[in-house]
Amino acid sequence: MLKHKGCVVWFTGLSGSGKTTLAVALKKHLDRRGCHVFVLDGDNVRRGLCRDLGFSKADRDENIRRVSEVAKLFADGGLVCLTAFISPFRAARARAKRTIGPGRFLEVHMAADLSVCETRDVKGLYGKARAAAIRDFTGVSQAYEPPAKPDLTIDTARISVRRAVADVVALLKKRGVLAGRL
């Protein structure tokens, strides 16, 4: 019935690197083509399932563990699940990949530089982090470990959202997730 296989596209990158922007644009693109797509991000997870968690390393790891378990269920249900979380730690992402299954986990690194993200500062978070009003802020007071071998790297400072959507769609076709004709 569906035009795709269940899978998870895992966006990782700094706050302000464009994860949710790209996930939402990709969902819109795929929805129009009859795909069934769901976006998991801070908005619908941090306020619900993970409202009991903070931003320490342990809490971030538990957040990513729960997100990966839920993303797995969506993939089991046949959906294309897009996750948009900073997910700064390599080991937590590796565990997510094992949970979901390597064959249906696609890691996309949103590789915008810290200076670019900080200039954007859409939510005013970098300003607060620099003023030390937010602790454990990735890139400022906590590490971001970039993927060693991502399935795709997107430099959002250089390419448009439209082009980024096309790049992810091409990846999904190449990996046999999406039917070639879409």
Next chain:
Amino acid sequence: MLKHKGCVVWFTGLSGSGKTTLAVALKKHLDRRGCHVFVLDGDNVRRGLCRDLGFSKADRDENIRRVSEVAKLFADGGLVCLTAFISPFRAARARAKRTIGPGRFLEVHMAADLSVCETRDVKGLYGKARAAAIRDFTGVSQAYEPPAKPDLTIDTARISVRRAVADVVALLKKRGVLAGRL
């Protein structure tokens, strides 16, 4: 595109009351009619998202809190989500209803008597509970609080699975979740 609205059908009842059996049969029935259905139950939740939780009252409440948050996401994604958990406590189910939204939460009470469930004892759990090898076992060493006003009550000792499926489908049509022609 879809033939239904996103919603959650929440099955509650003792171990052995037929929750998963009915959920799986209902999914099969609806799948054939082009609906998009997902079943959340102990098998895919207790071994994954909630593997850190036990069966004390506090842990059961947290289990049901997480299940309700995930079920909400599936309903947000437009799926018919069937949850099959004992969910023994009234307050936890009331909170699940608030989380998911009263208009798309349907509570189905699997009202088989304890003696019937214990006779079935599919997984051999009642035997272990009576031998005190399992603590906090619902109906034996922990309370089950039946729903005061369920949307539907099914006495699985008296009606067949087929009839139970028809009853739930009728409820879904009545509430406008499923298109009437299905």
